[in-house]
Amino acid sequence: MKSVDDTLLLSDNPAELHALLAAERQRRKQAEADLAAMRVASRIPHLNPNPIIRLSSTGELLFANPAAARLADELLATGPSRVRPQLVQAALQTLRTGEPLQRELQANGQHFLLFAVPVLEEGFALLYLTDVTARWQAEQETREQRKLYETILAHLPAVVTVLDADQRYSYINTYAGDSETERQARLGTNFADRCAAKGLPAALAARRRRLFERAVSSRLPVSWEEHWPGCSDAAACYWLCSYHPVFGAGGELQMVLNYGFDITSRREAEERTRQSEGQVQAQQAFTNLVLDLNPNLIWVRDAEGNTKFENAEMKAMRERIRHLAGTATMEAALDIEVLKTSALTDLDVLKSGKQNINIASVKLGNGEVRWFQTVRCPMVLANGTTQVLGVSTDITALKQAQQEAEAAALARENFLANMSHEIRTPLNGVLGMTSLLAKTTLNEQQRSYTAIIQHSGRHLLNVVNDVLDMAKITSGKLELEQSVFNLCDSMGKAAHPLVMQAQEKGIRVVGTLLRDSCPLPWVVGDSYRLNQVLINLLSNAIKFTPAGGTVAVGGYFVSETEDTLTTEFRVTDSGIGIAPDKLENIFQEFTQAYADTTRQFGGTGLGLSISRALVAQMGGRLTVQSQPGQGSSFSFVTTLPKASAEARQKAMEPVALVQEASVRGRRVLLVEDNAVNREVAQLLLEGHGVVVDEAASGLEALELFEECRYDAVLMDIQMPGMNGLEATARIRTHYDPVKAATPILALTANAFRADAEKYAAAGMNDTLPKPFDEAELLGKLAALMAGGAPLTAASPALAATSEPAATATAPHAEPAPEATEDAAPLYDLVLLSQTAHGSTAFMNRILTSFHSNTPGSVGDLRAAQTMADWPAAAAVAHKLRPSLRLLGAASLLPCMAVLESESSSELERQTAALELAAGLEALLRVLPQKLDS
Structure with missing residues (x-):
C-alpha cells in the first residue's frame, strides 16, 4: 500500500495532488482532536471523587485513581485485611463469569456501592466504588426510627x-x-x-x-x-x-x-354503677347517720374558708356557741385570734398536703372554757380540688386531768425541793460542825462519837440523794454529763473505798481490770453516774455477803467500732441470794426483795431502781442472775463514744494545784440566814486565811456590799424577806461596774440542775449544793476569784484548769486584736458578756468606767514606780485585777502577780510596773468605749 507521500510523487495531476493534501490535513486534524479528547478522557479517572481500581486476573493492582489511594495501600499491604479479599474476589468473579456484578462494601469506616466490570480481551477488571455512606446512615436512622415507632406502637x-x-x-x-x-x-x-x-x-x-x-x-x-x-x-x-x-x-x-x-x-x-345507685344512696344515708352520731365535731372547709359539710355534733356546737353569746353567727362569738389561727392552720394543711394536729381552747358565752384537739388533713376531691377535713375531739376533761397532774407534779417537786432544803440545811451544820470538831484535840471515845455522827450524817445525805435522784428520773429531769475519762481508772477509784470496807468486814474481794481486755478504755460520758451504778451494786454485794464470803467485781471488753466502745461490768457475790419470783421486784422503787431487808440490812430500796434507770438512760441494760443461798450476779453493758486522741491528751495533762494562797487574804461576804451554817462556813474559810463578813438576810448583805469591796459573795438562796436571787439582781445592777461584776457563788440545798440553771440566769457565777465539802468550797472560791472555771477536788489537794470556761465571742462586741505568734490578744470580752447575760447596757457601763478610771490608775502606778513605793504599786494592781479579769486582759495578769508578790525582787517589780503601765495604755487604745446594741 502506498503512502500519501508516494502517491504525491507518482501523480502529476495538480488537482489530484491538492485533493490528496487536503484529505491528509483533515486526517491529521482529526487525529490531533482524537488525541486531545483521549488526553481529557485519561484525566477523568484521576479527577473522579469515587475510587476506581483495575485488577488483573491474578488480583494484581494495575491502576488506582487518587480517590482509591487508601484502598490501594491496603491491596499492596501484606498484613491481614478485610477489604483486600473482597476486592480481589469481586474482580476474579466478574472475569470468571464475564458479567458485571454489584455489591455493597464497607472499608475504612465508609460504605461503598461496588460495580465490577470485566475487560476480558485485556484480562483485567475495573472496580468502580461509589461512596454511599451518607445514604447508608440515613437508611440506618430511618430503620432505627421505624423500629422505635414500631416499638411504641407495639406497647x-x-x-x-x-x-x-x-x-x-x-x-x-x-x-x-x-x-x-x-x-x-x-x-x-x-x-x-x-x-x-x-x-x-x-x-x-x-x-x-x-x-x-x-x-x-x-x-x-x-x-x-x-x-x-x-x-x-x-x-x-x-x-x-x-x-x-x-x-x-x-x-x-x-x-x-x-x-x-x-x-x-x-x-x-x-353498668354496675347504674345497678348499684340504690345501694350507693343507702350507703350514703348510713354514712351520714354514722357521722351525725359521732360525738366528735366533724367538718369540711374549702380553700376560701367556706364550710362544705358539718355533722350534727358540729351543728349543735355552732348553735350553742351562737346562742350563749347572743350573736347571729358562731364566728361573731369567737375571738378574732382564734379564727385567724384556725384559718392559717387550714391554709398550712392545703399548702403542705400534710396532716396537722393542734390543741386550742374556746371560751363560751357563759365563761366556760372547752378544750379541743383538732386533726386536720387534706381531702382531694374527684375534680382535683383540695379541701380541709377536720375532726375536733372535746378533751376538756382530759385537759383538766392533765392540769391536775401537772399541779400534783409541781407540788411534788416543790415538796422535794423544800424537803431537800429543810434536811440539807441542818445537815450541812451537822456535818460541817462535826468536821470542825474532828480537827480539834479529842480522846478516843470522842473521836468514836464524832465518827458515828459523820457516818450517820452521810447516810442521811445518801438517803436524800437517792430520793432526789428518783424524783429526777421519774420527772425526766436527770441529765447526763459528757466528759472525757478513763473508764477503767474511774471505776477502779470508785470501787476502792468499798473494797476496803469489804475487807474490814472480812469479805474477800477479787477483781478483773477492764484494762486487761481493753488497753485504751478512754470514752466520753458521765463518769459520776457510771460510778454511782457500780457503787450501788458493790455496796449491795458487800451488804448481803456475810464475813468469810467473796465478792468479785470486773470490767470486760465486749466489742468496739470506729467510734464506740462496748463494755460490761459485773459484780458477783456469795451472799444470801434472791428468789426467782423476787428478781423483778428488786428494781421497783422503795422495794426490797424481802419485807425484813430494810430492818436487817438498811437501805431505802431505791439503789437498784436508780441504777437500772441510769443504765437505761445510757443505752444499756442492768440484769441479774441469782439463786437463794448461792449469791447474786449483777451486770450491765454500756456503749459509749470513744474519746479522740486530742481529748485523751488534754485529759491526761497534769493540772495545777491550788494552794491555800489562792484564797488567803481574800475578803468574802457570806450571806446565810441559818446561824449554824454561817458559823460552819466562817470557821472553814477563816481556817484558810479568808476574811469573812456575815449577813443574815438579803437586805443586810446589800448594806455590807455598799460599804466594802469583796472578792466574792457566798449567797444562800432561800432566805426570809429578800431571797438570794433578788439580792443577786440588785448587786448586778450596782452603779459601780466593778462591784457589779463581783463573783457570786450560790449556796443551795436544792439539788436539781434546773435550779442551777435558774441561778445562772439570775446572774450567779456558780452553784455549791449543801452540805458542801470543805475542799469543794475552797476550789470553787479560788476558781471564781481567778476568773477561771470552777475547781473540783478529787482529793484534799484542789485541782484547777488554767483555761477560761467559755470560748464564745461576746455578743455585739468588736473583735479583739488578733494574736500573732508572739503576742496574745489584748482583751477578750467573753467573761464580760457572760457576766452581763447579754446586756449591752451593762457591758457599756463597764467599758466606760474602765476608760474613765484607768488613766488615773496608770498615773498612780508610774508614780509608785518612780518612788519605788511597791506597796502602793501592789494596791493599784490589786484594784485593777477584777476589771482586767472581766475584760479578758490575760497578758497583764503576770505583771500584777509580780507586783503583788512579796517575794519579787526590786528589778522584777520595776520591770513589771513599766510593762503593766505600757500594757494598760495599749489596752485603752484598742478597747472599745461602747458596743453596738
Whole structure:
C-alpha cells in the first residue's frame, strides 16, 4: 500500500495532488482532536471523587485513581485485611463469569456501592466504588426510627392499624392479640374480611366504610363506639374507635390511621354503677347517720374558708356557741385570734398536703372554757380540688386531768425541793460542825462519837440523794454529763473505798481490770453516774455477803467500732441470794426483795431502781442472775463514744494545784440566814486565811456590799424577806461596774440542775449544793476569784484548769486584736458578756468606767514606780485585777502577780510596773468605749 507521500510523487495531476493534501490535513486534524479528547478522557479517572481500581486476573493492582489511594495501600499491604479479599474476589468473579456484578462494601469506616466490570480481551477488571455512606446512615436512622415507632406502637394499650385508600390493612400492631403469622396474613385484607372470619355482623363493616369515607372527605378525625355482640368474657366487647386520615404535601391520601381502645371494663363498671345507685344512696344515708352520731365535731372547709359539710355534733356546737353569746353567727362569738389561727392552720394543711394536729381552747358565752384537739388533713376531691377535713375531739376533761397532774407534779417537786432544803440545811451544820470538831484535840471515845455522827450524817445525805435522784428520773429531769475519762481508772477509784470496807468486814474481794481486755478504755460520758451504778451494786454485794464470803467485781471488753466502745461490768457475790419470783421486784422503787431487808440490812430500796434507770438512760441494760443461798450476779453493758486522741491528751495533762494562797487574804461576804451554817462556813474559810463578813438576810448583805469591796459573795438562796436571787439582781445592777461584776457563788440545798440553771440566769457565777465539802468550797472560791472555771477536788489537794470556761465571742462586741505568734490578744470580752447575760447596757457601763478610771490608775502606778513605793504599786494592781479579769486582759495578769508578790525582787517589780503601765495604755487604745446594741 502506498503512502500519501508516494502517491504525491507518482501523480502529476495538480488537482489530484491538492485533493490528496487536503484529505491528509483533515486526517491529521482529526487525529490531533482524537488525541486531545483521549488526553481529557485519561484525566477523568484521576479527577473522579469515587475510587476506581483495575485488577488483573491474578488480583494484581494495575491502576488506582487518587480517590482509591487508601484502598490501594491496603491491596499492596501484606498484613491481614478485610477489604483486600473482597476486592480481589469481586474482580476474579466478574472475569470468571464475564458479567458485571454489584455489591455493597464497607472499608475504612465508609460504605461503598461496588460495580465490577470485566475487560476480558485485556484480562483485567475495573472496580468502580461509589461512596454511599451518607445514604447508608440515613437508611440506618430511618430503620432505627421505624423500629422505635414500631416499638411504641407495639406497647400502646390500643389496637393500631394503618389502612390504605381501599381500607386494606398495611400495618397491625401487636396489641391486636393475633400472632405474628396471623397479622401478616391479615395484611392486604379489610375489615369486612375480619368480620367474616370472626363471625361479626356485616353491618359493622358497612358502618366502618361510611365512617372511613366521612373521615377522608372531611379530612378530619372521626370517632365512634362499637359493640361486638356475642363475645366471650375474655374478649373485648366494647371499643372506642377513630379514623385519622393522613394526606401528602400534594393533597393526596397517603394512609388512614385506625385506633381501637378496649372500653369493655369501663362500660361494665358504668353498668354496675347504674345497678348499684340504690345501694350507693343507702350507703350514703348510713354514712351520714354514722357521722351525725359521732360525738366528735366533724367538718369540711374549702380553700376560701367556706364550710362544705358539718355533722350534727358540729351543728349543735355552732348553735350553742351562737346562742350563749347572743350573736347571729358562731364566728361573731369567737375571738378574732382564734379564727385567724384556725384559718392559717387550714391554709398550712392545703399548702403542705400534710396532716396537722393542734390543741386550742374556746371560751363560751357563759365563761366556760372547752378544750379541743383538732386533726386536720387534706381531702382531694374527684375534680382535683383540695379541701380541709377536720375532726375536733372535746378533751376538756382530759385537759383538766392533765392540769391536775401537772399541779400534783409541781407540788411534788416543790415538796422535794423544800424537803431537800429543810434536811440539807441542818445537815450541812451537822456535818460541817462535826468536821470542825474532828480537827480539834479529842480522846478516843470522842473521836468514836464524832465518827458515828459523820457516818450517820452521810447516810442521811445518801438517803436524800437517792430520793432526789428518783424524783429526777421519774420527772425526766436527770441529765447526763459528757466528759472525757478513763473508764477503767474511774471505776477502779470508785470501787476502792468499798473494797476496803469489804475487807474490814472480812469479805474477800477479787477483781478483773477492764484494762486487761481493753488497753485504751478512754470514752466520753458521765463518769459520776457510771460510778454511782457500780457503787450501788458493790455496796449491795458487800451488804448481803456475810464475813468469810467473796465478792468479785470486773470490767470486760465486749466489742468496739470506729467510734464506740462496748463494755460490761459485773459484780458477783456469795451472799444470801434472791428468789426467782423476787428478781423483778428488786428494781421497783422503795422495794426490797424481802419485807425484813430494810430492818436487817438498811437501805431505802431505791439503789437498784436508780441504777437500772441510769443504765437505761445510757443505752444499756442492768440484769441479774441469782439463786437463794448461792449469791447474786449483777451486770450491765454500756456503749459509749470513744474519746479522740486530742481529748485523751488534754485529759491526761497534769493540772495545777491550788494552794491555800489562792484564797488567803481574800475578803468574802457570806450571806446565810441559818446561824449554824454561817458559823460552819466562817470557821472553814477563816481556817484558810479568808476574811469573812456575815449577813443574815438579803437586805443586810446589800448594806455590807455598799460599804466594802469583796472578792466574792457566798449567797444562800432561800432566805426570809429578800431571797438570794433578788439580792443577786440588785448587786448586778450596782452603779459601780466593778462591784457589779463581783463573783457570786450560790449556796443551795436544792439539788436539781434546773435550779442551777435558774441561778445562772439570775446572774450567779456558780452553784455549791449543801452540805458542801470543805475542799469543794475552797476550789470553787479560788476558781471564781481567778476568773477561771470552777475547781473540783478529787482529793484534799484542789485541782484547777488554767483555761477560761467559755470560748464564745461576746455578743455585739468588736473583735479583739488578733494574736500573732508572739503576742496574745489584748482583751477578750467573753467573761464580760457572760457576766452581763447579754446586756449591752451593762457591758457599756463597764467599758466606760474602765476608760474613765484607768488613766488615773496608770498615773498612780508610774508614780509608785518612780518612788519605788511597791506597796502602793501592789494596791493599784490589786484594784485593777477584777476589771482586767472581766475584760479578758490575760497578758497583764503576770505583771500584777509580780507586783503583788512579796517575794519579787526590786528589778522584777520595776520591770513589771513599766510593762503593766505600757500594757494598760495599749489596752485603752484598742478597747472599745461602747458596743453596738
